[in-house]
Amino acid sequence: MTVTTPAGFRAAGVAAGLKSSGAPDIAVVVNDGPDTGVAGVFTSNRVKAAPVAWSEQVLHGGVVRAVVLNSGGANACTGPAGFQDTHATAEHAAAALTAQHPDQPFGAGEVAICSTGLIGERLPMDKLLPGVSAAIGGLTVDGGDAAAEAIMTTDTRPKTTVISGAGWTVGGMAKGAGMLAPAMATMLCVLTTDAVADPQTLDAALRAATRVTFDRIDSDGCMSTNDTVLLLASGAAGVTPSAAELTAAVTAACHDLAQQLIADAEGATKQIAIEVVGAADEDDAVEVGRSVARNNLVKTALFGNDPNWGRILAAVGTTAAEFEPDAVDVAVNGIWVCRGGAAAEDRSKVDLTGRDVTIRIDLHAGVTEATVWTNDLSHAYVHENSAYST
Amino acid sequence: MTVTTPAGFRAAGVAAGLKSSGAPDIAVVVNDGPDTGVAGVFTSNRVKAAPVAWSEQVLHGGVVRAVVLNSGGANACTGPAGFQDTHATAEHAAAALTAQHPDQPFGAGEVAICSTGLIGERLPMDKLLPGVSAAIGGLTVDGGDAAAEAIMTTDTRPKTTVISGAGWTVGGMAKGAGMLAPAMATMLCVLTTDAVADPQTLDAALRAATRVTFDRIDSDGCMSTNDTVLLLASGAAGVTPSAAELTAAVTAACHDLAQQLIADAEGATKQIAIEVVGAADEDDAVEVGRSVARNNLVKTALFGNDPNWGRILAAVGTTAAEFEPDAVDVAVNGIWVCRGGAAAEDRSKVDLTGRDVTIRIDLHAGVTEATVWTNDLSHAYVHENSAYST
Known part of the structure; x- marks a missing residue:
């Protein structure tokens, strides 16, 4: 169940036709709260994909209630039009989520976007937006595995993790098998927790964790334009772990996912x-x-x-x-x-x-x-x- | 004829059994003068082979009258014993050259050494020293091609060049097909000229040339422990080119050799x-x-x-x-x-x-x-x- 193992999260994964293989290619993760705290780290590559530029901006707002992820295209090196596509995706998702819960309207600025796939080509929005609608329609508290599958590119298997605290949990999913040399960031990764934690504690825990896990795997020396790791906290467990406890659990989750990435790296035999x-x-x-x-x-x-x-x-x-x-x-x-x-x-x-x-x-x-x-x-x-x- | 095309140089290449294939593996280049000017640049790798440490010391003396090169072993990461092997090789070569010309005794400190091959193993001195004697016995003014062949490792063909000035010439040979990312240096390369030039001019010409040639090829990102390029000047043409003319000729020679290295790089199809x-x-x-x-x-x-x-x-x-x-x-x-x-x-x-x-x-x-x-x-x-x- 991975990202949906902690209480307060729903997820889904669907096939929207972005991949010619017909495999799942769109995932959505929603934080139903009560908290909406978030932390994130991103690629240090100066050539940043549109969704990275967008999500960095969203995180400045301090609230992320949903993450939309797609494989089948990185939306990197796509110019201003590519950024508009990301913006339109966030608007579309926010509208669909608002329609689902009119009492809790979503803003586009609360929706982070992650994309992965070939660099340099526009995303087919005529397929992507209906796919986002379908995923949002299918959100469930059991959807974590489907979401993890939908973000795979050359990965041969989904990567998920669950780390248990005392009355709270950290869950996570990640993808990445090539262009895999994160620096101050990682490949696409969404972590969730139902612990109660303020944004400063979340940020410190995430940075401490990625520094000794994702930042220390180097498959092929090639840094991606799209690396993103997000940590969402719902507070639904009603338990506030110490900063050290939270950092240890997030680090364990990141370590587990990082080892799964290296184990499944392109062509690896060792x-x-x-x-x-x-x-x-x-x-x-x-x-x-x-x-x-x-x-x-x-x-x-x-x-x-x-x-x-x-x-x-x-x-x-x-x-x-x-x-x-x-x-x-x-x-x-x-x-x-x-x-x-x-x-x-x-x-x-x-x-x-x-x-x-x-x-x-x-x-x-x-x-x-x-x-x-x-x-x-x-x-x-x-x-x-x-x-x-x- | 390559390194022996300029007047004042003899060379030879022989098989001493360092390579299990029986292919030539020892080369000697001798500068018969009248001048003995030299310039050199070496790998910036901090793990330096014994022959690099030795030759850097020799160049501080300002006089190089002979270069002994071997393939079939890099003599790198071989500790103090490996350095003693290099020293013994220079002593052996100096004695053999002195026996050939008792009127012009050679000192070991006038003999530069270059080695290439597997890192981490001692050279078989029982084969190497007789090979050096044989090469010195076979030195001729036509020996440049044999010398170029004897320094090959995974190279599929020898690399040589000749650049003509007005009444003077630059010749050269080089080897290298892998671990090929020189930095402030190159793979093994010996350049010769019969021009008259003082050491400062030689040094400036060589550094200007390598900076835009060998330092700008990068086959596999892997810097060697043994990179060495030497420029020997005999003065035998009796012509003193301008610094600009000399630099242009040395640069042209280095460019030609560098392109030959990249063209023959391991596994290259482009x-x-x-x-x-x-x-x-x-x-x-x-x-x-x-x-x-x-x-x-x-x-x-x-x-x-x-x-x-x-x-x-x-x-x-x-x-x-x-x-x-x-x-x-x-x-x-x-x-x-x-x-x-x-x-x-x-x-x-x-x-x-x-x-x-x-x-x-x-x-x-x-x-x-x-x-x-x-x-x-x-x-x-x-x-x-x-x-x-x-």
Whole structure:
């Protein structure tokens, strides 16, 4: 049930024909309150999709009562006309929701919009608006799974999560399998909670959570124009958790969804954790982890079951992190193949036959650590991304 | 004849058994003078191979009379023992050269060393030192082609160049097909000239040349631990070109070699020029060009003959360059598929059937331009790099 597991939320997912496959492509999530608190983080890509520009504006208003999400088109690089399309979608949804509950009229400025799919093409509004109407007509308190399915693009499976607190719950859904290197944001993700929390607490919890989860997955080094994560709070549980409790639950939900994203990344045959330890500070640890995560030679080597630690060191050497090249240790799946920047244990001892790979890099420059998660670079990634839009 | 086309140089290439294939793997280039001027630039990777550390030290001495190059092993991440191996190689070469010309004794500090191949393994010195002796025994004024062949790794063909001045010449050879994203340096490259030039002029010419040639190719975003380019001047032509003439010739030689590197990059099926125009300054233009060159989604799209300009804009959006997202124009092979950040001419007009691709990005933020060259990301790249070391 995911986003509808917490009390106070309804959702739906329908097929509107945006995808030529006929698969579901429009989702709506509604917060029935009593609270309407919201927090959000968005892509730091300077080329932002129209729905990102719109939703950033909506969040400034401080109230989000509904989120409309579509797959089958990113509505990015579509100019002023694309922004008008997003605006029209919000107006349309607000009118349909108002018709459903005339006693609680919705404004377009309370409707966040998320889109995902091919960049550079207008959305077919003649299909999208009827689809939004249909989804709103089908909203139920059991609609979370249908919504999660409707936001998939190259994902092979929906990603959902539920984290339970004491008398309250966090639910969530996410999509994303490529162009997957969020920075200060994530792919499309909607989190819900029935906890009572003020906007400052929601915002702090969400930023703390994304910083160590979505911001630390890097599938292909390519940052999207559409990354959005929203956290909606209904207050329907009537329970006010502490800020620490809320942050822990939101972080657990984000971690679960982020791991599902990496596990389903385009073409991936390996799920790789890069644990950087002994760093002078967190920025250094993340920079080193990301440089390894983005290195095509490391990623192709792991696809080939090759514990090629020399490529790992070459990647570490491109960073500005504090370390001495002749002090770096590297372990692959527990075998310390490199000590002091040179060969140590026999690389043939490394077992890479499984799907999970752990690379541990000790910089010997401090006591801070951070983990970045990525996947390998395979033939299937090349195939999928050389044939996606045409 | 390449590096031996300019007067005053001898070279040789031999097979010493470093490569299991039995292909040539040791090259020696000797400057017989009368001058011994040299300039060099090296990888900015902080994890530097032993031969890079050695050669940087040699260049501080200001005199290089011989260069010993080997393929079949990078001698990187090999610790103090690896540095001793490099030192021993220089001592061995100096002794052999002194035995050949007892009237002109060589010092080890006049011998630069370059290595290329797998990172993290010691070189087999029992094979390497006899190979160096054999190469020195076989030095001839016609040996340039044999030397160029002996430094190949995954290169499918040797890369050589000759640029003629008025009564003087620049020759060169280079290798490199992967881990090919030089920064302030290049892959292994030796340039020779019989022009008369002082070390300051040589250094200025070489840095000006590499900045707009080797530093602007980016095959796979992966910076090597061993990048080295050396320029040796014999003065044997007795002609002193102007600094501008020398710089132009060295630049032409570097450009020719850099294009040969990109053309032979691992798995490449497309040779891609990313022309960034309308930039506020050169740093912006190069940053934008490199961000597109390193974007796996752009590179796989081009492998699939897909003019996916949305991915290009998403890559541009990750940079700190000065531009407005709704002012950017993009042409692919002459078709302006994006104007003002949105779709313009029909993408189906773009012909991507040929090997050469030109992406032109107009930032409309100034009058500066720069070109970065790259190649596509293909199945063959994944195959080659998932099977290289094991």
